[in-house]
Structure formats: C-alpha cells, structure tokens
Amino acid sequence: MAKFVSTYQKPLPHISLPDWYAKQWMLRRSADIRRVEACQLRNSGKSIRSERDVTTKWDTYRNNARLIDRVTESSRWKDTLTDLLQKLLIEICMLRDEKADTEKEIENIDLPLRIISECISIRNCRRGTELTYDEADVELKKELCAIANVKESFTNKAQAAWEKLNHLEDVKFKLSTDIEDKNETIRIDRENLEMNDTCVNMSYKPRTLTTEKTDSITYETWLDRCQRLQMLADKELSDSYTFREAMRVMKECARNDIKAQQDATDYTLRKRIYQTQKARNEMEWQKLKVQKEMEMLGKEITELEKSLMNKTKVVKRVETRLENRAFRLGSELCTDEVELGLKNEVLQLKQTKEDLIQIIEHAKASYNNLESLLIRIDKNLDDKQHSLNTDVMCLDTRSVLKTEDKSSLLNETNRNIVLTHMEKEIPLES
Template sequence: MSVITFEKPIPHIGLADWFAKQWQGQQTNDTRRNDAFNLRHESRQLRNETKIRSDWDTYHNNLRLSDRVTELDRWKQTLLSCLQRLNTEVALLKDEKFSTERQLDALGIPLGVISECISIRDCRQGTELTYDDADTELKKELCLVENVKKLLIEKCQTTWEKLNKLEEVKFQLNLDINDKSEAFEIDKDQLTLDKNCANITFKIDPLRTVKGSIPYEAWLEHSQSTKELADNELADTLRLREALFVVRERAKNDMLAQRDRVDFTLRKRIYETQKARNETEWQQLKMREEMEKVHREIRALEDALMATTDALKLAETRLENRSYRPGFELARDESEKGLKDEVIQLRQTRQELQDKINCAKATYNALEDQQVIIDKELADKSHSLMTDIRCLDLRMRLRTGEFAGPPTSTDRNIELTRMEKEIPPI
C-alpha cells in the first residue's frame, strides 16, 4: 500500500441510503415551499381582507360620525331656534309685564281721584247729602278699579312666575345646546382623524362602557322632551301675553265706560242741581216779593186800624157827651141808637182788623222762616253744585296720561293691531 488513507471514525451510509436521504430532502423542501406559498397566499388574502374590512369599517364609521354630526347640528339648530323664539317671547312677555305694571301704577291716579270725589261730595250739606246716581256710580267705579287692581296684581304675579319658569327652560336649553355644541366639535374632530395622524395612540381600555353614558334612545327622548318643554312653554307664554293684553284692554274699556257713566251722572246731577237752584232762586224771589206785599198789607191794615180808632173815639165821645143831656132830653133816640150801632160796628171792625193784622204778621213770620229755609237750601244747592263741578273738573285728570287713550280711532286701530313698527315714520 503506497498511499495511506484515513476515514472518519463514524458510521458511513450506503448509496441507497444516500439516495433515500436526498429524496427525503427534496420532499421536505417541496413541502416547505408549498407551505410557504400557501402562507404567502393566505397572508396576502388576509392582508387584502383586513385592509378592505378596515377601510370599509372606517368608511362606515365615518358615515356614522358624519350622520351623527349632522344630527347633532340639526338638533342644535332646532334648539337654537327654540332658544331664539324663547328669548323673543321672554322679551315680549317682559314688555307686556311692564305695560301691565305701568297700568297698575297708573291706577293710583283714578283711585285718588275717585276717593277725593267721594270725600268732596260727602261734604255736601243738608238735604243735598243724598245717595244719588252719581254717588252710586262713583262707588261702583271705586269697586271696579279695586277689582282691576287686584286682577292686574294677580296677572303680574303669574307673569313673574312664568318668567322664572322660562329662565329655567332657557338654562336647560343653553345647557343642552352647549353640550351638543361640544359633542358636535368632538365628533367633527374625529372625522378629521385618519390612520396617518400623529396624535393617535393605543388606549388602556377603549371598549369600556363610559360612566354616565346613556342609550341613544334615552338621548333622543331627552332632546325631544327638551324641545317639547320649550314648545309648551312658548305656547303658554303666548296665551299669557294674549291674556295680559286682553285683561289690560278690557280693564281699560271697563274703566273708560264707567268713567263716562260717572261723568254723565255728575253732569246730569249738576243739571238737576242747577235746575233746582234756579227754581229755588225763583221761589226766593217770589217769596221776597210776597213778603214785601204782606209787609205793605200789614202797614195798610195798621193804618186802617188807626183810622177806625179815631172813628171809634169819635162815636164813644159823642155817646158819652150825650149822656149828660138834662131831664127828659136824655132820650134813647135814633141818634143814640145809631151811635151805639156805630160803636159796635167799629169795635167789631177793629177786632177783625186786629185779627187780620195778627194773621198777616203770622203769615209774614212764616214767610220769613221759609225764606230762611230757602236761603239755606239755596246755599246748600250752590255748595252741592260747586262740589259736583269741582268733582267733574277733578276727573279731567282721568283723561290724561295712561288712561287718555289714542287721540283718534285710526291711532287706536294701529295700537290694537300692533302696527306701530311697520308703519314708516312721516
């Protein structure tokens, strides 16, 4: 052996085993390549499916977010419209309340005037202090004004409570609008995010149910109930404003009608008093004329009585002187009989004249007493007349200020139809 060979001290395999080993390797390689091919195919399919699913999920969620943003904006605009209407109604209601309070404050004038008129007319004297129509109408007017005042106070109290309720509704609307505006901005910001943004990160527990969250149905019901609450309050406010306007106008019309009735009764009473005063003055004039006539008649009767006195003295003197006739000359002749008849007749005449004088004096005294009564009645009627005229003049204050009313029917129609702001200035 010229060449020395060395072999590894390990077992050697045969050729058949080597072919078998090679075939096994080929089979393993084919299997691994097939597995890799399948893996690559499945991976590509999975990548495509996940990408498509992710894109579609993102697209649908973007649509959902967009719909949600639109819904939030729609509800926000709806509530803003309600809030705007509510603010308008609150302003109008405050104006109505101010007008009602102004009319309530203005009631102090008619109350003072009516009270003063009643007090003035209560100062009438004698038979003029009567419960006439003017007194009755004045007291009715006082009761009417008191009832109007009470009604306006109740309406003002109701309006104040309604304004407080509207402020609560406004607070709820503002709170809901602010929440929706914040949610709108948050959801709108989410629409601007994508997978390439720098401010996206993993979160600790994004699938948790957030504390305080509510179902969508509850949110929708809350939004609808808020809008319904605002609509109901707006309807109530409109009815309240109309009620305030109706109460004010009805009270004003009632007071104007009662004012006209009182003024009419006062003018009627002034006319009746003037008529009675004129009648009393005429009676006074006639009474004075009659007193003058009676006084002249008394003087005439007294003169007649003085005349009969001298005649009686003459007749009695003749009789007395003829009683001194001597002897048989002292006869009861026709002269004596005539003189005696004359004395008797004169005495009877004097008695009649004296009785007539006494009767005339009594009549004169009665006329004088009646004249005093007439003078007192005339003074009372003049005082009553001046009292009613003063009351009528005092009531002219009711035709100024708040209770003056529009100067013309056209102005009144403009005021009733609320056309002041639509008519251009002249």
Template sequence: MATLSAKPGLRYNVSNWDTSNKQMSDTAEHWRHISHETRQDGLALRNETTSKTNLDESNSSHRLNDRIWDISRWKETLECCAQEVDKEMDALTVVKEETERALAATMMPLEVVVECLTLREGRRGNELVSDPVEAQLKKEVEVIDGAQRGLQQHIDKAFEQLCVLQEARQQLTHDLQNKIEAQDIDMSCFSLTIAAPEISLKPNPLHIPTGSTTPQQWEKFSQYNVARAREEIQASLQLREKMSVNRAQLQNELEAQRIATEFAIRKRTHRLEQARNETQWQLKSTQDEISDMERDIRGLENDLLAKMAPLKLVHTRLEKRTKRPGVELCRDEVQYALVEEAKQLEATILALKQKLAQAQHSLQALQLHQAHTGEDLSCKQDALSLEQRVMETRNRLTSGPFTDISSGVVVPLTNSSGRHNLEMA
C-alpha cells in the same frame, strides 16, 4: 506518528447514513413547505387585516361624519328654537310692561273717582242724597277695581310664563352646549389619523361609561326639549293675545263707565240748576210777599191807631150824656146811634187786631220760610258748585289715553329673558 484511539466510536453503516440523509432532506423540505404555507397565510392575513382595518377605520370615520351631521342638524334646530324662545320672551315682556303701564294708569282714574265721591260728601241738608251720580261713581270704582285685579292677574300669569320660558330656554341652552361639546369631540376624533402624534393605547377602552344613553334616548331628549319649548311659545302667544284683548276690553269698559258717570253728573247738574232757579224765584217771590205783608201790617197798625180817636170820641159823648138831668136822660136816637157807633168801632178794632195778629203770624211764617229757602238755596248753590268741581276734576280723565302713565316709570322685569349669548361652534 498519530496515536490511534484505544476504543473506536460507534459507527453507522451506509444504509443508515443514506436513510439519515434522506430523513434530513425530507424534514427540511417539510419545514420549508410549512414555512411557505405559514408565510402565504401570514401574507393573506396581513392583506385581509390591513383591508379590514382600513375598512373599519373608514366606516368609523364615515359614522363619525354622520354623527357630526346629526349633531349639527339638532344643533341648528336647537339654535332656531332658542331664537324663537328669545323672540317670544321679548314679545311677552313688552306686553307685560304694557299691561303694567295700563295697571299704573288705572290709579289716576281711581284717585279721581274717590276725589269726586269725597267732594260730593260736602253737600249739605237735603242735597246730601243718594242719587244716580253716586251710584255711577261707586260703579266706576268697582269697574276700576275689577280692571286692576284682571290686569294684575295677567301680569302674574305673564311673569309665570316668562319663568317657564326661561326654564325651557335654559334646557335648550344646556342641550345646545352639550351638543357643541360633543360635536367638538367628534370632530376632533374625525380629524385624528394613524400618524397623529396624540394617539396612544388607553387602559380599558371598551368599558361603557356610566349614564350613557341609546341613540333613541339621545334623540328623544332633544325632541322633548324642542317640543316643550314650542309648546310654551304657543302658550305664551295665546297669553299675549288674551292680554291685548283684555286690555282693550277693560279700556272700553272704563270709557263706557266714564261716559255714563259724566252723563249722570250733567243730568244731575241740570236738575240742580233748575231746582236752584226755582228756589231763587221762590225766594224772590217770598221776599216780595214779605215786603207787601210788612206794608199791609203798617197799614193795619195805622188803621187801628186811627180808630182809637173816634172810639174815644164816642165814649166821651156817651159818658157826658149820662149826666143829663132828670127826664132829659132820655134813650133817644142819639143814644142808640152812639151805642151802635161804639159797638161798631169796638168790632172794627177787634177785627183789625185779629187781622194784624194774623198778618204778623203770616209774616213770621214767611220770614221763617225765607230763611229756610235761603238756606236751601245756599245748599243747592254749594251742591251745584261741587258738581262743577267734580266735572272739572274728571277732566283729568280725558287728558290722555287709558294706557298712559301720568308720572313715574315702570321698571321692567330685570333681565326678563334671562338668556345669554352662546358662541356657536
């Protein structure tokens, strides 16, 4: 038989039991309602967040695609601009090398002109004159020297412009490399999906990297690089045109001066030939006159010698007649005739001696003048020979055009463009 508790537990009445049951039921229904609303809100939130997430991911992918297109557009622009810079650098390098060859080609004309001046220093006597030929040769030296300075200035400017273009090309290359790398990164990001194995959570993904720029700054940077490169291309184009025009002008100036110098040489040579021919005629005439004078002197000497016998005769007659005796020592007609004859012979001899002395003096003067004329003719012949050698020397100036180089090779600017090929992604 069961044993009853000594102390019965707390008991509830029926109304309290009913109230408790109803409260339990209401509470259950309340929490079920709250749970239902929570589930509905959760479902709506899931749907909304899923749609939002998908939309945001789609928008991000679309913006990535747009960004990739923007980078591709700028990359294409930078590539085209870099090719234009390369083309202009090649063209400027060609013009620079042509100018260097033109500068080298001026050395031979300068050597020829200096050699001509040196040759003409070999003239002697009164042929060593400061004539128009010397003036034209010195002017030719000045023209060549000015041409060399002008060409060297253009070469220096071309080198500086190549350096500027090289710098612009490097800036374009750097910008292009950065855009290639950025495009690769954005394309990699564009290809990622939620199923990609390499995605993961990152620490502090929302931080802004140091040195980041705005889209406006990004675009202005490339705009500046392209604008600067094209500005330098235009400057290089103008420089090339100026260099080509200047080379043509210098060639024309040198050619005009060469023609003027050679005209002066031909004119001087013609005058020298005339002077030489005149001197030769004068020398021959002097030689003929000397021969005639020598013949006349011999005639005077013979005549003078021939007068001595008649003089001795008259002197002897006069001396013998002084010995006549007494009144026979008469001053008769014979005496007067002999005295007159003696005086006449002495006067004749004196005149002949004076004329002989005068003839001998004239002969000496003619002989001295003959020597001077011969020396002058020798100087003129030497000067004419030098002028002919000058013309022969100057024939080298017409052996080739102004821009040719007679010998040697002009070394172009090493790696003048300084560019390197990029593998465009």
C-alpha cells in the same frame, strides 16, 4: 498499518452509514412538511390580511358614514333648537316689555284712583239736603271699584307674567345647555371624522371597551329627549304668545271700560250740575216771590195796623157820645134810635177791632213763617251753590284724566258749561 502510525478520534459514539441515510431522509421529510406548512400559513396569512384589510376599510367607511350622519343629525337638531332659542329670546323680550308696560299701567292707575277718591271726598263736603246718593255719587263709586278691580287684575297678570318669564328662562337654560352639548358633540365627531392614521395625539386606550360612563343613554332616549325639548319649547312659545295676547286684550278692554265709565261719570256730573243749577234757579225764583210776598204782606200789616188805629179813635168817639147822652135829664133819658144806633156801632166797632187784631196776628205769623222760609231758601240756595261749585270742582279735578284735546275752551269747566247749554246761567270765564 505500521505500529508507529497514530490516529485521533472524538470520544463520541459513531453511527453507521444506514443510520446516516436514515437521518438524511428524516431531515428531508421534515423540511418538506415544514415547507408545506409554511406555504399554507403564508397563503392563509395573505387571505386573512386581505380580508381584514377589506373589513377594516369597510368598517372605517361605515363608521365615517355613521359619523357624517350623526354630525348631520346633530347639526339639524342644533339648528332646530337654535331657531327655537332665538324665538324664545324674542318672546322673552316681548313678554318682558309687556310686563313692564303692565307695571307702568299699574303705576298710572294710582292717579285716577287718587283723583276719584278726592272727588268722592269733595262731594262728601256738600251740606244739608244736597248731600244725596245721586247718580254722580253712584257712578264715582262704580268707577272707583272698576279701577280698583282693573288694578288688581293688572297686578295678578304682572305676577303671572313674572312666573311665565321664569318658565321661559328655565326652558332657555335647557335649550342653551343642550345646544352647547350638541356643539361640543359635533366638534368631537368632526375631529374623529377628520382623523387618519397619520394624525398626532393617537395612542392606545386600553379601557375604552371595559369602562362605560354611568350617565350614558341610548340613542332612542337621546332622540326622545330632543323631541320632548322641542315640544316643550314650542308649547312654552305658544303659551307665552297666548298669554301675552291675553294681557294686551285685557289692557285694551280695561282702558275701554275705564274710559266708558269715566265718560258716564262725567255725564252724570254734568247732569247733576244742570239739575242743581235748575233747582237753584227755581229756588231763586221762589226767593223773589217770597220776598215780594213779604213786602206786600208787610204793607198790608201796616195798613191793617193803621186801620186798627183809626177804629180805636172811632170807638172812643162813639163811646164818648154814648157816655155824653147818659147825662140827659128826666124823660129825655130814653132809648131812642140814636142810642140804639150808637150801641150797635160800638158793638160793630169792637167786633171789627177784634177781627183786625186777629188778622194782624195771623198776618204777622205768616210774615214770620215767610221770613223763616226765606232763611231756609237762602240756606238751601247757599247749599246748592256750594254743591254746584263742588261738582264743578270735581269736573276740573277729573280734567287731568282726559289726555286728548276735546275742545278749544280754556278748561273743563267751560267745556261742561257749553255741553250742558248753560252759558246764560253760568257765564264763561273771560
């Protein structure tokens, strides 16, 4: 090479040709290895992708099926509890109406109590021997006690009904709350069931697996709660129905008992009126007999006094005869049969006079006794008439307790007169 020819060369070390071939082999070797690895990775990726697609599809299907089953189960429980809630609402309304009817019965009982107390007060105004503990008095007090006991029973039942309503309201609140929760749960599950990959409002929720709610419960606990709530509602409905029927039966029995006692009391009052009227008639008959006897005894006393007056004149005449014969003279002043007869007559007249005076005194005493008896009879008649008026007034006062029309008569007094067959003794009002 000529001296003037120049060459240029990088200032780097050069390799030899064998090294160059060696490097080419190594690169080819590395390329083959990486291609094999890439092919394996690609095949593995396809396999994993297919498996995961299938797994994801089946997981989504299973979870959708689970959501459908869960929605169906929740809907079934919601329908069951909703039906129980409707029955509970109906039962609450019926129990509230029964309670209001019981309270109305309590208010209505005040009228019979007032009337019976008034009747007892009226009958306590009887006078003298007519103020007795008779059957009517006993029946009135029994009726008063019976109605007071019924009022107390009604009051206790109304209080128990109020407590039962509170229990039902509590169960109603629990059912309503549970139904609202189930409606919200069904809405959420249906939204999740309708969700797909193209839905909006989707984002990563990084803490869904790591964060759990403290009030979360298991499925078994949830199912047990639903069953216990259903059993509670059924039990409360059954208890409320039994309690309401018991209230209705109690009211009917109380009405029947009160009506029976009222009839018994009215019967004893009518019976007492009949007995009083009969006794009054007897006393009037006795009064007539006493008055007649007094009249006859008065006439007899007058006759006895006349007889006594006549005997006094006869005594004067006989004694005058004896006095005149005492002035006879001499031997003519003797005790002859005439003198003996006159003396005997004087003695007989004096004895007769004494007997008449004694009889007159006894007759006057008897007349006074009859007069006192007549006064007692008049007072007794007045008491019996007052007692009769009192019992009739009681019946008239109790007439407001009878709501049904039992007779075409104008009032209860006339009806009682007819029932006791006393039309001739107590004339009906015109």
